[in-house]
Amino acid sequence: MEIGNKIKRMRLRLGLTQEELAARTELTKGFISQLERDITSPSIATLMDILEALGSDVGSFFNEKTQEKVVYKQEDMFVKEDTEQGCTVCWLVTNAQKNELEPILVTLSAGGHTNEDDPHEGEEFGYVLSGTVILIDGDRRFRIKKGDGFYFHPSGVHYLQNGGKSEAKVLWVCTPPSF
Numbered sequence: 001m002e003i004g005n006k007i008k009r010m011r012l013r014l015g016l017t018q019e020e021l022a023a024r025t026e027l028t029k030g031f032i033s034q035l036e037r038d039i040t041s042p043s044i045a046t047l048m049d050i051l052e053a054l055g056s057d058v059g060s061f062f063n064e065k066t067q068e069k070v071v072y073k074q075e076d077m078f079v080k081e082d083t084e085q086g087c088t089v090c091w092l093v094t095n096a097q098k099n100e101l102e103p104i105l106v107t108l109s110a111g112g113h114t115n116e117d118d119p120h121e122g123e124e125f126g127y128v129l130s131g132t133v134i135l136i137d138g139d140r141r142f143r144i145k146k147g148d149g150f151y152f153h154p155s156g157v158h159y160l161q162n163g164g165k166s167e168a169k170v171l172w173v174c175t176p177p178s179f
Contacts, residue, residue: 003047006061008036010054024053069094086112086162102177106170108133108162116159122175124158126150131168134161 011021018032025032027046034040035050042050044058051061078091086109093103106114108131119138126135127149135142138156143163152158154174162168 002038003041004036004038007050007054010056011036014054016054021050021053025049082115085115086110087114089114099177101173101175103171103173106160106172108160108168108170110162110165110167112168113161114159116157117154117178119154119156119158120176120178122154122178124150124152124154124172124174126160126170126172129169129171131162131166132164133168133170134163136161 011018016024018029018036021027022029022032025046027050031040035042047061048058051057072093076094078094079088080091081088088107090105090107091102092105093099108114126144128144128146130146132143132145135144135150135152135158137152137154137158140156142150144150160170160172
């Protein structure tokens, strides 16, 4: 946490100058300036005085709730291409490993396939956006065309294979994250 930057934002929100904050806390303008640039750190007693002058307290100051990211833009996404397997995986939500589900966009060239994934707890869902794919789950095989979806509990080694002559795209969501 950048203590100085947060203090500066609080000061500016209240419309105070560095001199005014310094006067209210019996500190120097130079100290406030260095503190706001994170050049120096305050003692706990000094921090408590500054926060009191800013209408806050230590508990509120450090109880910072980060806002949950809701919208993920193309520049947030991570793409991994495996030309040997003819597969490109695009993680649509960054840091999905910390979430309960993981959405990816899989692009398979003709004859391409995803990595094999071992059986695991959870569920898998997919929707074929273009082309035709074959879902392999252990001994079971399912042919899935554009506009069709799949949903299963992965009981065997499972993966997708392009079952057509053109590129295939699949929106694939699994829980827990495993890609």
